[in-house]
Amino acid sequence: MIDSEILIACSMLLGSFIFFLVLGLPVAIAIMVSSIFTLIFSMSVGDILYSGSQKMFTGINNFGLLAAPFFILSGNLMNKGGIARRLVNLAMLLGGRIPGSLAHANVISNMLFGSVCGSSVAAASAVGGFMGPLQKEKNYDPYFSAAVNIASAPTGLLIPPTGLFIVFSLMTGTSVATLFVAGYVPGILMGLGVMFYAWIYAKKHNYPVEDKVPLKQALRIVFDAIPSLLMIVVVIGGIIVGIFTATEGGVISVFYGLILSLCYGTIKPKDLPAIMIESAIISGMILFLIAASSFMSWAMTWLSIPDTVSELLLSVSENPIIILLIMNLLLVIVGTFMDISPALLIFTPIFFPITQSIGMDPIHFGVMLVFNLCIGNITPPVGSALFVGCSIANVPMEKVIKPLLPIFAIEFILLLVVTYIPEISLFLPHLFGMS
Incomplete structure (x- = not known):
């Protein structure tokens, strides 16, 4: 029997979090304030602040988290270093003989550049800014072009190196290298799905x-x-083989991106301070968000919310197929209203124990979770890739929704394929002997 007090606490936490977001509070602040508001009915303010601050510090006191700032800096260097144009030229060569070739080149470019920079927003901006005018010259429908760019931008969040897998690894104790390898096939599959619609x-x-x-x-x-x-071959290959860790791989990617950009002449030494400051700001935002999410995770554990959600789901059905379907539907809804990073941080500790209870491989769950939240990256009202893609293409969002809907349907079908066929995610890790 589920305790009604726990259900009330769960409703208070979720309700207050949504309320504070509607008020316009930053996500990290909304997470902390809603956690304090919910806990205040079960412990003193002093205990909340003392224990909560310890949990926040513990949440980011992890050597592995150093990989995230390094990959962010590396992505900024590659983004501003003229890398996108060279990858777009390669993509146009690869997709040039297919009907709608510029649309296919857009997808391939996002897959290539997104994997290098690790950001869907950067991919949508850099690639869309280059491909948009070319497609306009060829009389491509601007809403279709924007939809293809937006829908394919998140592929780089699955194709490594990606910070999302680093964060998931630290939260669950799974191998970063294995997650990186597992993301390749689903990421390519997502890109091929968009190319199928474009064709x-x-x-x-x-x-x-x-x-x-x-x-x-x-x-x-x-x-x-x-x-x-x-860069992808050196960094990912080195991590897989075990020559260096993910953090050391981040350092190498920074060094590689810096040397490459300086050699291309697209970045001058005087540009480096601005790039480093921008990277530090983004890293600080992400680390603060992780700290705040650690606070909320502790609050949820104290209130037994993960156990309650698990009990609720298992009370609906004990069939893993049904449980995973419900989880995916919930995550798709969540991704519609919440950005990918906070959603990953909040719902990983809730759903991870459930997947363990039904015998799901943790690597498979990590890929499924990121794939699902990538879809939320292209949906209104908070899809960051959607906003940036529409802004770059200079088209109204409501006009892009129509051509996005069939792509959304294709990606959701692919999500179910990735969910129910574990070997899609686990084939490469098994092939390399990484279980």
Whole structure:
């Protein structure tokens, strides 16, 4: 029997959190204030502040978290270092002979650049800003073009290196290297899903195929892109083989991105202070959000909320298929109203014990969770990739929703495929002997 007091506490925590978000409080502050408001009925203010501050410090007192700021700095260096244009040229070469070639090039560019910079917003901005005018020249529908750019931007959050897997690893004790390897196939699958829709749309509207690129020019495009792609090979390969940790890989990616950008001449030494300050601000925001989420996780544990949610779900059904479907539906709804980072931090400690009780592989759960929340990254009202993509394309959001809906349906179907076929996520880890 579920304790009614726990249900009330759960409702208070969720209700107050949504209320403070509606008031316009920053997410981290809303998390902390709602946690204090809920706990105040079961312990003294002094105990809340004393224990809560300890939990916040403990939440970020982890060597592994150093990887996140380094990868953020690396992503900023690559974003401002002229990397996007070279990867877009490679993507146009790869997708140029398919109907609607510029749309396919957009998707491939987001997959390549997103994996390098680790940010859906940066990918939507950099790639969309470059591809948008080209597609406009070829008379592509601007709303379709924006929808393709927006829907494919989050693929880089699955294709490593990605900070989301680093945070999930620290919260659950899973291997970062294994998560990185597991994200490749689902990330590519998400990109192929968008390309499938783009191909159908292009065939229906008779979109052109780009001219064949001469061999000499094609070789030059590939040669220009190789240094950028090598960063992924060096960093991910080194982590997988065990030459260095994820944190050390972050340092190497910063060094590699800096040298590459300076060699290209797109970043000058005078630009570095601004890039480092921007990276420090973003890192500080993320670390503060992690600290605040550690506070809320402690509050939820104190109030037995994870156990209660687990009991509620298991009372509905003990069938893993039904439980995972309910979890996915809840996460899709959550992703619609909450940004991906706080959603990951808040719901991982709630759902992780449930997946363990039904025998789900933790790596598989991590990939499913990130895949699900990536879909929320493209949905209103808080989809950051959606806002940036519409802004870059200079189109109203309401006009982009219509072409986004079929892509959303395809990605949700792919989410269910990833959820119910574990080998999609676990094939590569098993292949490399990483269980």
